[in-house]
Amino acid sequence: MYSSELIKGTLRTIVLNLLKENGRMYGYEITQRVKELTDDKIQITEGALYPLLHALEASEDLETEVEFIGKRQRKYYRLTKQGKATSKKKIDELREFMETLHILLDANKGTSHGLIN
């Protein structure tokens, strides 16, 4: 597990990306998928996820469909048309941001400073 202040700001994009790639998913499934894809390194808490899903539904980036498995409900989320655009924007932005971070972290490497770290 990462010291989780890093997740801040990226969770929304992670969720939007998963929904873009998978069509539709329900909340619990998202937590498990992230856990599995990241080899337990990122663990989405339910207290963060559910309010986020509700907010994305309220902003009309996501739409829902409730299904019942026996007596237990499952709430599936999928991207709306608007949500697909939001998703693309956020993902591009995150990729760019990471590139910029790499530039920052690699700046001055190869000068007299920081040769041996």
Add this chain to the structure above:
Amino acid sequence: MYSSELIKGTLRTIVLNLLKENGRMYGYEITQRVKELTDDKIQITEGALYPLLHALEASEDLETEVEFIGKRQRKYYRLTKQGKATSKKKIDELREFMETLHILLDANKGTSHGLIN
């Protein structure tokens, strides 16, 4: 400029990294260096930076030295021995986190979903 929720969680590491590479820097210099290195894409606000520097000094990761340029003071910050260890840890963590994010963002690419984005 990025929609800045992405900066959250990375600012501390950016600052620690700059100090590691540059030996010593003062606050205003840090804001300008980041602006310049990122081609204006990341702009550190003073309201975020100064409290952070104070916190890092309080935790003994940074130590200070005040100099006067004319009548105007400049407060130089440098990593302590502890700060160098913290710095390394945080930078490694951020690099790992970014790798993990790449895995997440690239998951399912090349399957029937998301081929055309």
Add this chain to the structure above:
DNA sequence: AAATATACATAAGAAACTTATGTATTTACT
């Protein structure tokens, strides 16, 4: 039968920013 996993949800609190504001000195422009 009890523990664990599945599945949803909300509330209180903490962390880490932004925005706004303040002070003061120095440099550049007109």
Add this chain to the structure above:
DNA sequence: AGTAAATACATAAGTTTCTTATGTATATTT
């Protein structure tokens, strides 16, 4: 000479976005 912009510090109020804690209920495994 006077004004604007840049340099350099600082703090406070407010917002966003998480964590931690708690709650409810069903289904599966041991």
